[in-house]
Amino acid sequence: xxxxxxxxxxxxxxxxxxxxxxxxxxxxxxxxxxxxxxxxxxxxxxxxxxxxxxxxxxxxxxxxxxxxxxxxxxxxxxxxxxxxxxxxxxxxxxxxxxxxxxxxxxxxxxxxxxxxxxxxxxxxxxxxxxxxxxxxxxxxxxxxxxxxxxxxxxxxxxxxxxxxxxxxxxxxxxxxxxxxxxxxxxxxxxxxxxxxxxxxxxxxxxxxxxxxxxxxxxxxxxxxxxxxxxxxxxxxxxxxxxxxxxxxxxxxxxxxxxxxxxxxxx
Numbered sequence: 001x002x003x004x005x006x007x008x009x010x011x012x013x014x015x016x017x018x019x020x021x022x023x024x025x026x027x028x029x030x031x032x033x034x035x036x037x038x039x040x041x042x043x044x045x046x047x048x049x050x051x052x053x054x055x056x057x058x059x060x061x062x063x064x065x066x067x068x069x070x071x072x073x074x075x076x077x078x079x080x081x082x083x084x085x086x087x088x089x090x091x092x093x094x095x096x097x098x099x100x101x102x103x104x105x106x107x108x109x110x111x112x113x114x115x116x117x118x119x120x121x122x123x124x125x126x127x128x129x130x131x132x133x134x135x136x137x138x139x140x141x142x143x144x145x146x147x148x149x150x151x152x153x154x155x156x157x158x159x160x161x162x163x164x165x166x167x168x169x170x171x172x173x174x175x176x177x178x179x180x181x182x183x184x185x186x187x188x189x190x191x192x193x194x195x196x197x198x199x200x201x202x203x204x205x206x207x208x209x210x211x212x213x214x215x216x217x218x219x220x221x222x223x224x225x226x227x228x229x230x231x232x233x234x235x236x237x238x239x240x241x242x243x244x245x246x247x248x249x250x251x252x253x254x255x256x257x258x259x260x261x262x263x264x265x266x
Contacts, residue, residue: 061108
């Protein structure tokens, strides 16, 4: 179905593999369209509860394909605007996926690859992974990835790394909040499996609501409107079948109904 991706399912887990290893999984128009379509497809599959984003070959994603960049340099402002909107829309679709997402980063995550890692909810990096927002060295800016990078590392760190385009080691990525975990390459999948297990303990609707809640309250003043809205959300969720089942399971000291398959067998 996809020419630049592989989408593999294992029970409640879907792994989306960027599959252009010959160019370090660099972006082109097709990969951007495929990734957006895959996110929409997985969004609609109730059986899928966690999505892992990974890259085949030596790199996670090395940014923009050289031929795509050359074409962009020769295109009009209108054509470039359309092109940039496609990338921005794909990143937004990934970031706003209702299901938890985990970036499995090895090798290079440059430019748009950094954006993918930052747009995912969680990021697990191998010790040899390298990140960078290298756009200014090409005379452009990290525009479409900036909302997710700034959200991940904060405004102060963004001033450094979006302006200097320095390479960010895995250890530095962990220190500034970009990577949640850094492990040896051979331990990547085991660490991701731990996080998946933790995520599967949560109710599917509660996880989706939590993602929306984080977006709503981040950098928002704690005013009367916010207090009212958060109270409304918890009250509504308590009244849902999932909320009632979670409370009943807790009181009865049993697993909730959503703990099936991979989550209940560990």
